[in-house]
Structures are given as structure tokens and as C-alpha cells.
Amino acid sequence: MSDLPVAVIGAGPTGLAAAAHLRTRGRAAVVLEAGPSAGTAVRDWAHVRLFSPWRELIDPSAAALLDASGWQTPDGDRYPTGGDWVDGYLQPLADALDPVVHYGARVTGVARSGRDRLVDSGRDGASFVVHVNGRDGEERIEASAVLDASGTWSRPNPLGGDGLPALGESAARVTYRVPDLRDPSTRDRYAGKHIAVAGTGASAMTALVALGELADEAPGTRVSWLVRRGSATNAFGGGDNDQLVERGALGRRAQQAVNAGHVRTSTGFRARALVPHGEQVDIESFDGQRVERVDEIVAVTGMRPDLSYLSEIRLDLDPVLHSPKALAPLIDPNIHSCGTVYPHGAKELAQPDAGFYLVGMKSYGRAPSFLAMTGYEQVRSVVAEIAGDHEAAERVELTLPDTGVCGGAGLFDEDESAASGGCCGTATDEVLTIGGTIRG
Template sequence: MPDLPVVVIGAGPQGLAAAAHLTERGLDVVIAERGATAAAAVSEWGHVRLFSAWPELTDAAARRLLEPTGWTAPASGYPTGAEWVSEYLAPLAKALGDRVLYGTTVTGVARRGRDKVVASGRKSTPFVVHTVDQDGHDGRILASAVIDASGTWAQPNPAGADGFPAVGEPAASDLISYRIPDDVSDLAGSHVVVVGAGHSATHAVLRLSELARREPGTRVTWLLRRGSAVNVFGGGAGDELPERAALGSRARKVIDAGIVKVITGFRVAEFRQDAGELTLLAEDGRELTGVAQVFALTGFRPDTSFLREVRIDLDASLDAVAGIAAEIDPNIHSCGSVGATGARQLAQPEQGLFIVGAKSYGRAPTFLALTGYEQVRSVAAHLAGDHEAAARNELVLPDTGVCGGAGGFDAEGAGCCAAPAVLQIGSRPVSVG
């Protein structure tokens, strides 16, 4: 199908990088982006500072595409999401021109004239990508291959500990946010709860701790599902991303200072509302009362509904691409202990279909931009027939300083290694990635 384009779903960091690599190799590409601008999801957390520095946030093929336009790669520093968009992702989308279709939501991917059941002739039949534009008009794009880089941002996990919304969670939606807060001044003097143990939750806790320092009466409670807080603070001096290390170290300091209260083993089962406040009930019967606002930052999950008519292989526990699941399982690995993944590991039973970027990780946390750039480099090489380049590993991930996985889920104090040392970091910007 040499006359048909490769369709990339999503104009985020990995989708744009994929298009740059495909273009560089002489392949036609169409990017379907549901937002009105490139990197629309990144723009929604534009106030957050990444813990990856600029050199880890730009892709090699993208740089080669941009440099003839007069663009210069930022050499150092830790951008916010908004800076990442304005200084790199938006210029990259502009350089790709009309290859990017904005306001175009993908509603389905299939083989032309064949549903999922039909086996005959699938490999030689074009993909058909079903779309809806911003005016509600549906359409179809024929494709030689499809790269799904749509991410997971649109599907945050609930606060409920068993994977479903807790009892009363939908009804309490006005008092529950699933995004990292920006301006928290209106929460002064109130009791605020953060649910979650990842970098997003840590960032929220630090933002709220600043409010608690300024405004007497402000209480911040951090709820962790696991029985231990050991690995929440990261790898300290062993972390090769210093701003990631700084994030964990600052969190430890505000807890040690008593500014933030940590409760471990609290698995939310129910929300009850009374007079504009929430009571949180745990699976073990514990209660947390008088809560004005909850930030449920418990990760994300992929939307595979529009892939239901193609043959995909996802891990049963992580919803990650099956070929990489064993390498990224958070029960076993930290993100710095896994290897780079390429076309071979990302290949689906549906030949010519690849799931890349954060979506390839499913529910596994701590995906790095560097990982996604290596994925799309390899996939583009494969689609261009350069199998030697597709098989080559051009990435070494920075170590986290955390040995192995998350340790025991229930046991208090359980963890896979000793508690990390506290860094003396001085005055640093709040950062996350």
C-alpha cells in the first residue's frame, strides 16, 4: 500500500516525533489530533514543571526538521509544560504543516471491509481510520499503517481503590479533582486531601504544603494505598534525574516538618457529603472527616475502545502492550531499571499497528519522553523497511536510584530497598514530569 499514508493518532510529543521520523524517511503521514492545537493535553498541565531537562525533551528527527526554520534547541533548564509546548512542540507541529489535522477525533480503527473476526486478507488490506471533526461530521482515512500515540491523559484513574469509582465518588465530583492543582489560594484554611503515590501526587502535595505554610489552619493529608511510604520519596542521590530526586526530597522534608500528614494503607471505599464537606471511608473502616477538596492523582489508564475492531495484545494486569509488560511492571521494576523498547516489542497481532508513548505503558507509571522518542524512531525505521535501524537500541535510560519494584502492598514498612538518603537541595523549583 505504498500510496497510502501512515496515520498517527495524537499530536503530542510522541505523535509529533513519529511524524518527524516518518517524514525524514520519505513516508507520507497524517496526524489526527482531537485538540484545537498541538499537544493539547500537555497544555492542560502547562503550569507543571517537568523533572526532565531540555536535552531529554526533544527528539533527534524533530530537531533536524526544525533547525532549517531557524529554530534553536533549548540547551538547559527544566521547562514547564507550557514552555515545552511554546518552545518546541508548537513549532514542530507548525513545521509539519498540513500533515496535522486538528479537531479530528479518531472513533475507530479497522481493516477496510473487514471486522475483527475476518482473517482472510487482513495483511494486504488497508486500515481505515474513522474520525469525527469538530463540527460533528464523520469521515474515513485510509492508511498503510497506524501509530496510536493518543496517550492516557483523558482517562484518569478513580479515587476508589479497587479500580472503580468509590461509592459516592461521581456524586462528589464537584469536590474531587483528577488534575494537579495550579492556584490553590481558595483552599486556604481548609482540609485538603491528596490520594496517590506518584510524581503527580507528590507535586500536588508540595503545592498545597506551600499554602499550608502561608495560611494558618490549612491542613494537608496525603493518603497512600500501600502500607509504606518508603518508595514515595524516590532514589535520592542515586537518581540520575536530579530534579526528580529533588521532588522526593522536598516531599520528605514537608512531612518531617509536620506540614503534611501521611496516612498509609488508606484505600478509599466511599465518599459521603454533608454541608459541603466530604468524609472519606477506607476499606478497613477508617474515616477521614471535614475534607473540603480531594485531589485524586492515582494514575491513568488507556482508552482502547476505538481499537476494538483490530487485533491487539495487551497485558491482562497493566493494559500495557504485551511485548513490554514484563519490563515495565511497577511491582518488579522502577522506570530506570527497564530497557528501551522498539518496534519488535511493540508489534501487535494486527500487522502495521503500533501503540506507542504513554499508552503503550497502560497503567504502568513513570513513562519518560526519552522512552517514547526511542519507540517512534524504531517504529518509523521498521515501517520504512530499515530493520537494522529498527532493531538497534539508541537509548540508555537514567537510573532512578530505586532498586526493583514497589515492595509489599499491605505490610507497613515493606519496601524493596532501604530508605533513600535525604538530599540537601537548597532552593529548587517545584518540578514533576
């Protein structure tokens, strides 16, 4: 099978980095992107500024490939928007990888050649077959290995507090993205309205900041913040203790927006139903709380992986997160604390069907807080394993910035104030390595 390409699903940051590492090691690749261009998902949030600086958003092997094409390296200390990331790095990288990147190529299935999920005989020696609906119709691509870097962007979690859509959610005015208030029509849609924001992650913080600024400028604009946990204490992050400076600053700005009086917080609020009142809705929770006369809903409650096209691949996934089982204990928000993710690579990401890997955001399943440099280190290790360089694959190194805040979803129904700072204190650099040198 060494003559067959490695199939990479998704032309986002992790998928393109995988292709760059494959080229560096002299292995053929084919990158299958459902969208019309590189970084399709990132383009959907082009208006949002990242809290990672440029130096943490560029894969080293990709940079070497781009440098050879005369690419201008961005200022490593600057913080780009999603649009900057696409225009200044992702699309140029995809262009440099040409012709291996195929756009409009939606993967509909992955299997072992001639064998369904039940067949053991000859399975490990069989190639993979990737079923694709492309611009020229249906296609079957034979591959020696498959890296699924398709992310989770296409599968946002619903507003409903039980993981399923709330009653009436499909008929309500709900957006599952941070609205771009720079766009005049979008701004008009939210100005002077009652907006409910659900979620406590970075996207929710970004939405609270943007809508708080809108409320300062557009009279009548007010925000109801729906927090599923029993407390919002840790929602704003670690502030000055966050080793990602801009992530800490985002939390502080969100807290200022709440303190300014434009945002009313409802904790322990797990949406059950949306009851219509003309063009508005009332949002009811499972415990009887009610937020009335809402015009717009921004539900940014996380995302989940699409596993529908992997039904014929043998997967060993955690039953809670839908991440690779060996990775789950490192990222489970029920127990994960202080933002530290221990080194992981090919060993933790491998699946029972040898040669198939979940990488990038998809490898985290439903767990949050994925950083680009995590994906870059994942694919460095995985590609080394595919290339037979087992020593490099095992030499996984990862240094991630501490969030500066402790406690996971295990505190869902509790006041988190007692846990904040309990294991973190003042953040310090923690470098976790297994041999070798540090990579970005």
C-alpha cells in the first residue's frame, strides 16, 4: 500500500498541516475539503479575533513549505482574526500544496476495501476506500491511511439543556455562531432587541462583549445570559493568571459587559422549550425558570463530531466525549482542571482499524478548549508513525498555556467559587516532554 496516498479529510489548519508533514516525509497525500476553499469553517467566523498569536497558529513544517514559495511570515506577536488566518496562512498553504487539495469533495463514507465492519479476514492488509461526492459526481479514492481532520464546526450543539433541541427550537430565530455585528444587516437584526446568549465558552464571551458594546450604542438592546451551571464564577476564565494573555483579556471584557448592567444572568438554566409570542419567544428551563419576550437567540454551547460516515470503520471512542478512548482522560471536562493537556500523539489517537486516525478538533469529540498547536503536534506524530519513524512518533512534546482557572463540568450544579484557584494559584510555565525539542 506504500504507493497509495494518505487521505486527509478537511482542509482546515490541522488537515493542511498533516499534508505539509506528509510532503516533508515524501508521502503522497490527497486532501478532501467539502467547502469551496481552504479553511471553510474558519471563514464562517472571519470577524472573530483569535486569542492565540500568529506564532502559535503556524505549523513548523507548513512554514518551511511556505517559505520556499516566497511567503511573507506574519508578525508572530500579532493576534489575527479568522479572516487574517485564512488569507495570510491557510489559503497560501493550500495553494502551495496544490494539486493535492480537492475542493467540493464531501466524504460520505470510509471503509476497508471490500470489507464491511464485520469482516476480520485480511482486514489489516486491506487498503482504505474513501467514498466522495465531488464536483464530477461520485468517486472512490483508495488510500493507505486516513486522517480525519474534518473538525466539529458543522455540528453545533443545540440550545436544549439535555443535548437535544428544545421544544420549538427549530422554528425560533436561533443562530449557533457569534453574530458579525460589523455587517449592517446583522447589526440591525440585533440592535434594540432582547437577545438570549447561551454558553460559557470563548464564543459566548465574544458574543457578550460584542452585544454589550451594541447595547451601549443602540438604546433598548438587552441581553439575557443563560448559564447551565449553578454558577458563572469560572466562566470568565483566569484573567491575569491565564497564560494566553488575550484569552484572559476576553474574559475580563465579558465580565465588564455583564457588570455594566446590559446583561442579566440566569444560572442553572437548562432550556426545555421555546414558547412563541408573536415574533418573540419565552424560553423555559427544566426547573421552571422563564426568560420572556426574546427576539433573538445566540446558542454557542459547543459542538460535536460527525461520525455518520464512519459507520464501517472500527472505532474505539470514549462513551462520553466521542473522542479516542485513550485521549479522553486527558481532556474530559468533568475532571479536567487548569487547562493542562498532557502529551499525546499517534499512540493515543490510533483506532482499531490500523492507519485510521481522528486528529484536530474532531479528536476532542465534544470536549472544548482545543488549540491549533495541539493539532499540529498531533499530525507531526501521526505522520511520523505512518512513515515508519516510530521513534519520532513516540517523541511527543506539547506545552499548552494554562487557563488559570480550575474545576471542570463536575462542578455543574455547584458554586464554583470554592474551587477557583484551588489548584492553580498563580500560573507558571509547565513543560511536559518526552525527549527531543520543543515544537510550537
